[in-house]
Amino acid sequence: MNGDTAALPPHRPGSTPAGTTDTSHIVQGTPAFRRTAAALFLAGFSTFGLLYTVQPLLPEFSRHFGVSAANSALALSLSTGLLAVSMLIAGLLSDRIGRRRVMVAALLASSVLSLATAMVDDWSTLLVLRTLLGIALSGVPAVGMTYLAEEMDSRALGLAMGLYIGGNAIGGMSGRLIAGIVADHWGWRWGIGVVSLIAVASTLLLWVQLPPSRHFQSRRSGLRELPARWRSLFADPGLPLLFATAFVLMGVFVTLYNYLGYHLMAPPYGLSQTVVGLIFSVYLVGTFSSAWMGQQANRYGRSRVLGICYGLIALGIALLALPWLGCMAAGIALVTFGFFGGHSVASSWVGSRAGAMRADASALYLFAYYLGSSVAGVLGGVFYTHWDWLGVCGFVGVLTVAGAAVAWRLGRRTQPATGELALSR
Incomplete structure (x- = not known):
């Protein structure tokens, strides 16, 4: 547990000699x-808890700092935008010094920055700290996916990735839920502070529990090599479409959650911060969806299951556009189920198709993923300002239709990659 590599000879997946058993991959x-x-569940938990703890607090930021809804959303969009860019560098860093070291250091730095955010009283300073937090957190998501793709037996990868993303769901739910409830009673500073302290404890558990890498091989790749490596990834018929899928899925999901609180705290609903925070408990369906949909993709094909996920999201948006709270609750549950299921399918598909370049492919996938959160999250504020909640629903509805078209093209154009058999149909 002192480093990121174990004292085992290098091993390539699928290279086990005949008559022997591969015991180096995790079964x-x-x-x-x-x-x-x-360990990776805790990493996902802390990452999404820290990243999205400000989401239910956006209306409170508007009130406390006197900023608009779109401006308040920058507290989240700056973090996700810089996270998207920084992950491209974090992947290179992990290639040199190891996956485990990068994840632990990144999570610790992010926890400290989040604690500092709870202590400021200037909007510009808060945005700077949230920007730095996005940069620091970049060492967790892409590296975590790469670690699993390297260390897991191929038959265990789908479930392991689903559980990791399930940790994202629980962390996203808990961060939002805790921050919302605590802020309603003791203010937004305590809401952020409590989530930050939980992340510190989770970082310690990650450091203790995560096994050393057995298949990590240090390589000194530089920034100048990236364009050539990315060109080879974009030459694949499926990977660019999967990157587009990440942008759309996250853009739709974050935009809805960004402005749902504004909608429900305004007349005629007038819900409290606590009640709005409780809405994020629907993330529990994402915990189930990510693992279950990953297994269904193994059985029925990834593109088919991805199309079903988009259908669930579209139905959820239609229900969210209705004025009744019961329909809206069912709608946000359907969107959440479809989002986490689609993300689980697409992210594991990227790791399978990319082969030896899975670290670069994972970084590009998550670049598009968080870029969707940043860009669509801010644009949703423009639609909310001009056309209220129905404008937001219309905006994400168009994005969903575009995503469904991408899923259809994936099914039409993608051929099984090596080792995928019929999983890509």
Whole structure:
């Protein structure tokens, strides 16, 4: 546990000699699988908890700092935007010094920056700290996905990735839920502070639980090599479409959650910060969806399951546009289920198609993922300002139709990559 590499000879997946058993990759159902799944679950939990803890506080920021809805959304969009860009560099750093070291250091730095955010009283300073937090957090998401793709047995990867993304769901729910409820009683500073302290504890558990890498091989790749490597990834018929899928899925999801609080705290609903925070408990369906949809993709094909996820999101948006709270609750649950299911399918598909370049592909996938959060999240504020909640629903509805078209093209154009068999149909 002192470093990121273990004292084992290099091993390439699929290279086990005949008559021997590959025991170097982590197999589902083993103690190593449980430790790894728990550690990466905590990493996803803390990452999304820290990143999205400000989301239910956006209306409070508007009131406290006197800023508009679109301006308030910058507290989240700047973090996700810089996270998207910085992940491209974080991947290179992890290639040199190891996955485990980067994840632990990044999570610790992010926790400290989040604590500092709770102590400021200037809007510009808060945005600077949230920007730095996005940069620091970049060491977790792409590296975590790469770690799983390198260390997991191919038959365990779908479930492991689903559990990791399930940690994202629980962390996103808990960060929003805790911040909203605490802020309603003791103010937004305490809301951010409590989530930050939980992240510090989770960082310690990540450091203790995550096993050393057995298949990591240090390589000194530089920025000048990136364009050539990316060109080879974009030459693949499926990967660019998967990057577009990431942009659309996250753009739709974050935009709806950004402005749902404004809508429900305004007349005629007038809900409290606590009640709005409780809405994020619907993230629990994402915990189930990410793992279950990953397994269904193995059975019925990734493109087919991805199309179903878009259908669920579209139905959810239609229900959210209705004025009744019951329909809106069902709508946000459907959107959440479809989003986490689609993200689980698409992210595992990227790792399978990219082969030896999975670290670069994961970084580009998550670049598009968080770029969608940043760009669509701010644009949604413009639609909310001019056309209120129905404008937001119309905006994400158009994005969803575009995403469904991309999923259809994936099914038409993508051929199975090596080792995928019929998983890409």
